[in-house]
Amino acid sequence: MFKLQPHEIAEGKAESIRRAIEQAILDDRLKPGESLPTVRSLAADLGVNKNTVVVAYRQLQMTGLVVSDGRRGSIVANQSSPGPSSESGPPQMMSVRDGNPDIAFLPDENDIRDAFSRMNLENHLYGEQRNNPGFVKWAVECFSADGVPVDKGIFVSAGALDLIERALDAAGLVPGDKVGVEDPGYMSLLALTRLMGFELVPLALDQHGILPESLQSALDGGVKAVLFSSRAQNPTGISxxxxxxxxxxxxxxxxxDVLFIDDDHSSLLQLAPYNSWHVRDDGPWLVVRSLSKFLGPDYRLAVSTGDVQTIESLENRQAVGMGWVSTFLQRLALQLLTSPAMRRKFSTGGAAYIERHTALLTLxxxxxxxxxGGAGLNLWLPIADERAVAERLFDAGWLVRxxxxxxxxxxxxxxxxxxxxxxxxSIVFVDALLAARHALATTLSA
Known part of the structure; x- marks a missing residue:
């Protein structure tokens, strides 16, 4: 009989009991069909109220890991398909390919209405201050909290890729110039830099980040910019x-003379500590933080700081182009970013992303x-015959990229x-992946 120990939970909370039992299932210490302790016995073992255990068991049932089985009580469920299926049809398709955040942790209608009720709704006219002072102040505080110097100013852009495209152009890079990028790296960033005509130089990764010898080789080879994500890297989750x-x-x-740009896309989620390595007194650098992962991609907002010359160049080019990024959006974002309810969502979401990434990685x-891997919204799996594996997973009800x-x-x-x-x-997906690997190995050996 499985027994949970008091030291495995924190402060007797239902959430920590749920997580401990989840981990036991993922580690195969609890197997399909095995009974959980009764509510009364587990509460007594842990020294908590019975209602706390009831809540934890209910949460486990909602995730599908545990089912109620009459006189047997709560038992570990058999995992067989990613979603509901009919007897005559294939399993419901589950997409794990889009890179999106979980909408449960983004602002909902009530959050947005509340933000509107607190907003300054005055019109913004030509010739007025380009950025909302409150939004800029928020950005300064966030960068400063991570030890990033902000005395050179804050630049507001329409997303991270907008900033990166402008920065590479402002730095004087031209088609044919070499740019260092992580490999594997962010798909949209690779597409953008290829479209701009640059020669991409791959930067190799291990569990701790970019390999030093790979960065040195790229610099020796004449790269004029280095683009990277220092935490929760997409697609690997490496920090x-x-x-x-x-x-x-x-x-x-x-x-x-090399421009370094860190796309720190997950900042407020706190998926890992921020360990900066490119901020320098001499030489161009930028840290860009979009709001897409915690407010949603549709806000199209990012804030950056960097060296004085790069920030000034970006400001000058924006002033004679699009002029400014909507202060209406800046004001709306500020109200959401500073809302206590949304701050709780950021914290809850970050913890959930870490838990989900870790569970899949461990399995x-x-x-x-x-x-x-480490933490993030995505995970990279090196595997031979990627197309054949993807097709097998598709047949099993999974869409991967x-x-x-x-x-x-x-x-x-x-x-x-x-x-x-x-x-x-996660359990069902890994089982489908194992089946695909076995089937392909059998096919190839025939």
């Missing part, structure tokens, strides 16, 4: 460790897959979006 940041910082310090490693669009150097893999995967779905 740069403190030790790796120190090694990269030493290398970047000698590249005065894959346990089943013998060589996979990098193959790796070609994420890679510079030839390699094979799939990106899996973990942001909305429940523990039950």
């Amino acid at each position: 740069t460790s403190k030790e790796r940041a120190l090694a990269l910082k030493e290398i970047a310090a000698n590249a005065d 894959l490693r346990k089943k013998g897959f060589r996979v990098l 193959t790796g070609r669009d994420f890679c510079v150097a030839p390699q094979s893999g799939i990106r899996i979006t973990s942001s909305k995967m429940t523990p039950q779905q």
Whole structure:
């Protein structure tokens, strides 16, 4: 009989009991069909109120990991398909390919209406201050909290890619110039830089971030910009460790003419500590933080800070182009970003993304897959025959994205979006992946 120990939970909360039992199921310490302790016995073992255990069991039933079985009580469910299916038809399709955040942690209609009720709704006219002072102040506080110097100013753009495109142009890069990018890297960023005509130089990754020798080789080879994400990297979920940041910082310090841009897209979710390595007294640099992962992609807003010359160049170019990013959006975003209810959503969402990513990562490693990761909304799985594997997964009811669009150097893999995967779905997905691998190995050996 499975027994949960008091030291496995925090402060006797239902949420911590749920997580401990989930982990036991993922670790195979609790197997399908096995009974959980009765509510009364578990409450007594843990020294908590019976209602706390009832809530935890109800949460487990909602995720599909546990079912109620009459006199047997609560038992671990058998995991068989990603969603409801009919007896005559295939399982319902489950998409784990889109890279989106979980809508449950984004502003809902009530959050937005509340923000509107607190907004200054005055019109903004030509010639007035380009950015909302309150929004800029919020950005300054966020960067400062992570030790990023903001004395050179804040630049507001229509998303991270808008900033990156403008920055590369403002830095004087022209078609044919070399740009260092993570490999595998963010699909849209690779597409943008290819469209701009740059030669992409792959930066190799391991569990701790960009490999120092890879960065040094790229700099020796003449790259004029380096684009990266120092935490929750897309598609891998890798975050740069403190030790790796120190090694990269030493290398970047000698590249005065190279523009370094960190796309820190997950900032408020706090998926990992922020270990900056490219901020320098001499040389161009930027940190860009979009709002897409915690307010939603449709807000099209990002804030950046960097060296004085780069910030001034961006401001000057924007002034004679689009002029400014809507202050109406800035004011709306500010109300949402500073709302206590939304701040709780950011915290809850960040914890959920870490939990979901870790659950999938743990299962894959346990089943013998060589996979990098740490925290994030996505996970990268290097695997041979990516197209054949994707087709097998599709037949089993799973939509994944193959790796070609994420890679510079030839390699094979799939990106899996973990942001909305429940523990039950992680188990089912890994089982489907194992079946695909077995079937393909059998086919290839025939």
